[in-house]
Amino acid sequence: MADPHPGVGAWLLILDWAIRILALLWIPMRTTPGAARSWMLLVAFVPLLGLPAYLLLGHPWLSRERVARQRMASQVIRDEQAPLAHLRWTPVGDGAEVEMAPLIERLGDFMPTHGNHVELLDDYDGALRRLVGDIDGARQRVHLLYYLMFDDAVGDAVAAALVRAAGRGVQCRLLLDAVGAKRGLRRYRTRLQAAGVEVHDMLPGGLRWRRSGRMDLRNHRKVAVIDNRAAYVGSQNLAEAGFIPGFPNCELVARVQGPAVAHLEAVFASDWFIETGERLEVTPTLPLHDADIATQLLPSGPAYPFENARDTVNALIHLARRRLVLATPYFVPDDATLSALRIAALSGVDTQLILSSSNNQRLTAWAQESYYDQLLPAGVKIALSRPRFLHAKHLSVDDGIALIGSINLDIRSFALNAEIGMLCYDRDVVARIRGIERHYLADAEHLDAAAWARRPLWRRSREGIARLADAML
Known part of the structure; x- marks a missing residue:
């Protein structure tokens, strides 16, 4: 049967490719490379959905x-x-x-x-x-x-x-x-x-x-x-x-x-x-x-000219010399944070990441599992705290610095949320936090690099697919 509207298919094809080309020219200018790749992939598969979704949710703009x-x-x-x-x-x-x-004062005013x-x-x-x-x-x-x-x-x-x-x-x-x-x-x-x-x-x-x-x-x-x-x-x-x-x-x-x-x-x-x-x-x-x-306080969020929470966390990781402990419920790091953790562990810093064994956001949990392959072989220790949902967010560096607040170690917290952190430059505060961290670790599942590498292929596939959406989580 002949197509009653022979020109419709051609126009849809033109619109389809016009959206892809527009996305290629527009998205990389306004987002980070990692986020741009995720959005471009969505646009490539479903252009009529991907571009409107990006216009609404793709760029962390404020009025x-x-x-x-x-x-x-x-x-x-x-x-x-x-x-x-x-x-x-x-x-x-x-x-x-x-x-x-001085870095925190320049980044967060206080x-x-x-x-x-x-x-x-x-x-x-x-x-x-x-x-x-x-x-x-x-x-x-x-x-x-x-x-x-x-x-x-x-x-x-x-x-x-x-x-x-x-x-x-x-x-x-x-x-x-x-x-x-x-x-x-x-x-x-x-x-x-x-x-x-x-x-x-x-x-x-x-x-x-x-x-x-x-x-x-x-x-x-x-x-x-x-x-x-x-x-x-x-x-x-x-x-x-x-x-x-x-x-x-x-x-x-x-x-x-x-x-x-x-x-x-x-x-x-x-x-x-x-x-x-x-x-x-x-x-x-x-x-x-x-x-x-x-x-010292560190307020952060999209109204600031830099992703100052991310910059602070990365600076603390790089400055650690002996012991580094990070507790967070959500772990979807950008490339800079992931690299900083690997460098710390490979440099001989005792690097401990404490996450929650349970998670109320399934897609985020799958995505964060995809990062373990890059951290465990480098020597980063990963513990899954249980039985409660570990919603606390804090880190401690050596014996003298602690960061406490609302900042998660994920892209959403670094780029999209208004957050608050308080740095304490005090050995006694760090010692008290270390006691709390030991309590988390006592009831935790400690991941083994070799055992983790043997997980089923279907889990690896699930993690990889979830990770593609890291910029949107």
Whole structure:
């Protein structure tokens, strides 16, 4: 039978190749080579789906307004630190901190400060009780910035504490990611606002997404600031440990006091300004007399000119000389991070990677397994922690530097999410983290390079296919 529309097939063929050529000219200019290869592969197989998907999700763009506001916030942070030289900590000697401190300040705006106290909280429920207790003790203000808030017992407890604080005349502000905290926003926003709590969602979607940026960019930070007295930073969200059925979380949170409190409040104020346009005053916090831990903040995200979380992690890996331990739930590294880990191990650094045996993101779990073949033969030790889902994110370098926060060792965390990390330049903090790491390792499955190489071919194929989507995970 003759084709009733003989010209349609020709036009579809022309459109098909036009999309491929346009993608070849456009995509490599706007993404990293690794990401460009993944997107080009998708476009080559399904052009009519691949190119629209790339236009929506392929480039981590933010609105000009948000980028400009981040630039303004960074300048304010730098300017307001200038007269506070008495708070600055200056590293001495020839350790890695001598190189890291000025690098972090250039990448993330914050100078290192002395006179801080850092308490490490790895008891999930205990950390949340401490947070609610601090909110109940607040007298001036409570500022909470979180990726996820669930409509469960933890969400109920935090919301009730905020209502009580607002009832005492405490200024309470709550910033929640529009996607991660969707359930919490839906359940608590009206009630909290009626009680006098200011609530805003971050990076909203729907009809407002063009004022934000790429649709899947997220604010992944977890920060709480109570008066000038205490602040929290780490991996823990405002949800019960088992908010994802079958994957009860294991977390690490740092409760800090001292000048770091004001710096964490500056991070909150920056995000508040980016979302609302309102500038909040941040009062410097004095050093503690009975503590002298040096800390330094690293906020990161697509609003910064560089992938500063990735650069920081890679610099720490390269500066390690004896012992390097990295704990993360999601491990989908770029080529630079993968190379840094191999070089560290081959240079004789005792390099330990601690991942979770269980994983709530199956495609990510398959993709990360594909990297083990490149790490195990180089001498990188890989342990799969169990039985809980290891959601904590931290690393320790030699005996003197630790990084704690919300940063995962994956491309999404490095390039797409707004994250927060706190560096501690202190031997005692590192020793305490090493104790926590030993606890992870005691119950872990330790991978053997030879045994891993014998895994079935179908698993290798599955891992390789999942890895093709590394830039999209």
